[in-house]
Amino acid sequence: MVERRPAVVRRPPGRRARILAVAAARFHRDGYHRVSMAEIAAEVGITAPALYRHFRSKPELLLRAVESGLHAVCAATASGGAAELAEVALERREFGTLWQRDARLLPPGQRAVLRRQLRAAVRQSAGGQGESARWAVLSAYGSLSHHGVVLPRRRYLELLGGMRERLLAVREFDEPTAPVRPVPEGPVPTGAVPTGAGRRDALIAAATRLFHRRGFDNVSMEQLGAAVGIAGPSVYKHFGTKSALLAAVLDRGRERLRHEVLPALAAGPAPVAAFAEFAWRERDYLGVMLSETERLAPGGRRAAVDFRREFLRAWCAHASTPGEPSAETRVRVHAMVAVAIDTARSGARGPSAVAAYAAAALGGGG
Template sequence: MAERTVIRRPPGRRAQILAAACGQFHRHGYHGVSMAEVAAEVGITAPALYRHFRSKPELLLRAVESELAVLHAAVRPRPGGVAGLCAGLAAAAVDHRALGTLWQRDARLLPAAQRARLRRDLRADVRTMAAVLAGERPELGSWEVEFLCWSVLSAYGSLSNHTFAPPRRRFEDLLGRLGGDLLASSPAAGQAVRPAVPGPRRAPAAPSRREALLAAAVRLFHERGFDNVSTDRIGAAVGIAGPSVYKHFRTKAALLAAALERSRVQLGSEIEGAVAAGPGAEPAAALDAALGAYLDFAGRHSHYLGVMLSETERLDPSDRRAAVDFRRDFLRVWVGLLRQVRPDYDTAEARIRVHAMFALVNDGVRHRPGPAGEDPAGLLEAAARAVLGLSAPARSAHRKGLVDG
């Protein structure tokens, strides 16, 4: 009788699949990846992949869990206080650059109960970080401590948005210093966190039906995700039937493209206008004006920032190229300004710092309001300046857009 051949799975096959899935979801988005493509990267067949993970949604869940497990290990108590915490997080960020994208974009597609469980786990990790920071900064309130800890995660998570990578040792050192400066930041003198007082508003003109659709679409795409929003829901938000949306936009993707283009034009115009109208021609003044304008825009257009980060891959190819081109050119302007102010930065460091600033501001206005009656604008601006490596300005106008926009 012939002996039966026993086929043994290679050790670590499940980990290999998760690593491949994390990379592909990060690069192409959940909807742009098939199980067959993940299997091919690992060197197995799709049926073999299904022996490890029963479905693509399960694979996504386990991929997100595996990345969050790395974060959990990075925040565990270690010697060195805040410096040790930043060192652990920096090493994890360098090795797991997909985490930011998976959490910000793809985890939204998980069922509500799974998302809630993952958020609880993440909040527990932030509390662990907060305990370390509070021990070194007892002057801060508890919400300020947590605000800064979330901001560090945003700054490190920004590595998902680019591929700039200095030599490993220098990279970790840069991220460690960046995180340490951020956790040491405080609002500038005269800009302490204070009760929010809405400023006067000019009554806006009634928007056209097209403008109303664009605004409603951006809000709904941000809150629910592009694939979970129907034209019926968008139409209902402005008081028309779903099919009537097609009188204004050929497809839902065309509506998304128009909404993003409209917001890009406004963002570019506001930043250029602020720099042009800034006091003097000094680079530091120009950068300060640009930062103030970006903070104001972010406070008024948080839905756009969320959609820009999470839904760009849902655009048609030509519209996606336009969005990517804008981001590349926008980044180039900021990097140029920052290097004029900090000539000791090379291009890679300046890019890393600018991306970190964008991430913590974008997340800050969308996810981290202060307690009732508190305005986090001063703390957010201080954190943004810290990751750029800028000293606090001698006089810093209150960023009203974060309050009454």
């Protein structure tokens, strides 16, 4: 009698890659916190239990999705070729958002490993020369994650190649920079504790620094209170929730951006320099804007998106050149904004360098 063996159930080839691609796209579009494993499984065409056979948890899926994109970016960066990184930027448009926003949710040890991998790739591509321009190229290419502009592939590669050439041509800056001050861990010294409206302002300022440098999820109300010399429960006298404090941070930064930078577009001779100065001074706010806007309530998110569109429209009107398709202007403007913010947030160079790299990304005489 022939013994019957149970049939071997084989998973379709490429399913793991398909899961990673779907997860990356959904995290990019909706934000990690608003995507469930069941939704990812349904889009892949499998059950949730089947998904868990590939990835034990949602945090593991996030890590692997970030790793997948990072490995492609690192390989293209380390190669030093002009076309390879541009191709990856087009193929992995979601990676910029995953890296700037969702990767912040990973444990510190995992984030440190990923950052070391990217730094090593940048050092290899620089070949002992200045690395700042290489980081600016990554920022410019990563800006594709922040818009859905569609262009013929060949034209996209030409635009990205032109940005790369201009950015690599920027000389290395040796200007003094203001060191990033660590956020105090202990109580505020006696006599320095603000009161009344000053306390509310101090909470907004402290939250801006803490949310940027540690991430919204990694900051407690107790830490926010300690940063201004009050107990954690006292924070609730000024803000009903941590989300309300985040909304106040973004509202205040948005109004400063509206009143300090938009007028320079209409009347000033050097709007890129004005934005660079703002980005350098308000880099904590801009970091929170990039990474934490998705945590706002729906009304707050709409206000943030509406202002972002207003801001970008104003820049596109300023930067457009005769005969240039509006889609290409948008690509340049998004790259300029990304390069300015990322260069400022790094703290490695001062406002003059921020302006130089931003202007190179924008090109077009803007």
